[in-house]
Amino acid sequence: MGPDDTTLFPSEAALAAFGDRLPLARQFADHLVTSGVERGLIGPREAPRIWDRHILNCAVVAELVPNGARLVDVGSGAGLPGIPLALARSDIGIVLIEPLARRVEWLREVVAALDLSVQVEWGRAEESAVRRRWEGADVVTARAVAPLHRLAGWCLPFLRTGGVMLAIKGASAPDEVARDSSTVQRLGGGEPRIERCGAGIVDPPSTVVVVERVPSRARRKRG
Template identity: 45%
Template structure:
């Protein structure tokens, strides 16, 4: 188990302009205690354990936690959510905190990141999360999800191939992408259709006023309901 966050870590993180912003607990609501503990753990251990670069610490809230939260409105309250390439737990841990009735499975192949995720689960006391050490393409037939999420993992054509087998009929794949999301989706359209996904769309998702929108690419398995 890692040590409690140090006073020095709190000072280092004070340059983040979002620290202490009253809109954060209001936005996260019931998920706030777990999110706040997750943030503190990232500040204290994220750089030390090779999960975040030093330049990311002053922008954890907007660039990482709020960015991850932007995908949550596209996820149902209940069901199975598989976060592929979960890494530091973004967005998987945020999803678990904000969707407490969902079962969230964090898929991560690297041993040291798996150890981190297990520590995060213990630290945040989230009861609806489990970790699988694997690559997405190794879980075909072993997992079936209502939603598969991915953030900063791979290009869309690769994600479609790796993740489509994990999505149940009518379920959705949600990939968090950058400014060229629409171009990437257009280029991967043929692959998307070949693996049984359809209705590819790019959504601009917002969280708190003043933050940059997050681009979420959605695709549905089979003839499922459109992602809102």
């Protein structure tokens, strides 16, 4: 079965998320369940739930992205959440950062096939050269990459003051916030908070941990 099978494709939800760019989102789904599976970017068992669990789960995070934002997607993997966000919001500028060459090759192929103005960076978020190229971002996203305290160390340096890290998490989010809040604040973030995105589009809504990059003066006061 392909991604357009009526039992798998949530047409109303997808239309709400992507509007007139829904045909491109369907093309992306096709890439994921064909070459994405063949080349090991997603597991074959994920194909039947590619829309709700992956594409829509990421696209609804656009609710938290300001207009015209510069966005860095750390550890992009199969382009999640970066490509669904690019499809949902043509007004934002996106770079996908991915350390594995085979994934970077696939990402560049898909970005070209979809004719998206998305850049793909081969490198690690913790590398100083990568940070210098993409610092000053408004938003940094990450999904299924690392625990919150580690993500903060990788993601916050990309952000301008007042920019936000959006970490897509699952049921572990409250525990991670409780455990890692003080570390996140030492690394330059504000107090983490949990937001739910996509009510009425995805069930359950996507869970996102939001951390603002705070001024260094505010960090000194806390310390």
